Amino acid sequence: MKKGIIITSIVLIIFLLSIGIGFYSVKIKNKDNKQEESLIVTQEEISSTNEVVEANTEKIKITPNTKLVLKKFYTKCNHTINSYVELPKEFVNMDEDEIKKQFPNWKIDKFTKDEVVILKEENAFCNEHYVLKEQDGKIAIFKVNQKGEEILKEITNISIDYLPEQDLLNIKNGIKIYSTEQLNKTLEDYE
Numbered sequence: 576m577k578k579g580i581i582i583t584s585i586v587l588i589i590f591l592l593s594i595g596i597g598f599y600s601v602k603i604k605n606k607d608n609k610q611e612e613s614l615i616v617t618q619e620e621i622s623s624t625n626e627v628v629e630a631n632t633e634k635i636k637i638t639p640n641t642k643l644v645l646k647k648f649y650t651k652c653n654h655t656i657n658s659y660v661e662l663p664k665e666f667v668n669m670d671e672d673e674i675k676k677q678f679p680n681w682k683i684d685k686f687t688k689d690e691v692v693i694l695k696e697e698n699a700f701c702n703e704h705y706v707l708k709e710q711d712g713k714i715a716i717f718k719v720n721q722k723g724e725e726i727l728k729e730i731t732n733i734s735i736d737y738l739p740e741q742d743l744l745n746i747k748n749g750i751k752i753y754s755t756e757q758l759n760k761t762l763e764d765y766e
């Protein structure tokens with residue numbers, strides 16, 4: 576029990592000290608930009624100290640270094656797409672509740688000082704589905720939209736005349752492809 580109190584006190588002292596150093600650093604920064612190099616080091620130390628403190632407190636706040644990730648889960652294909660976005664400046668110092676208010680239709684999936692992940696489910700296909708089919712004797716690229724409809728995107732110059740029989744059969748049935756990278760690879764194979 577006593578041990579607990581001592582540890583809590585130490586953590587509290589470190590926390591207060593780091594706040595003090597933080598204010599002091601800001602003051603230095605305003606006064607003299609030449610100090611910037613030593614300033615950065617000071618701030619790194621502060622953030623590592625803060626990490627320890629945060630494990631013991633509930634209010635984690637966003638810092639200018641927090642990564643913001645928008646995670647969309649597409650229920651029609653079970654794919655998840657993560658978008659790493661630039662952190663809007665006005666988000667700095669916001670806590671979890673305040674971020675929730677910024678994204679009313681999203682769930683908070685992860686909220687740490689280093690990374691905030693917000694999650695949304697979409698009843699749709701993701702943006703990474705393609706089908707290769709034959710059109711006018713060439714291989715054509717169809718893109719699958721969010722409803723699952725195949726929309727013609729491009730007719731390539733690749734003729735189907737010289738394709739091996741199995742490939743020809745596959746193309747006639749439609750080759751389903753996931754991801755732009757895989758699409759390009761497949762097209763290269765046919766070229």
Ligand SMILES: [Zn+2]
Pocket residue numbers: 649652653654700701702703704
């Ligand atoms: Zn998908």
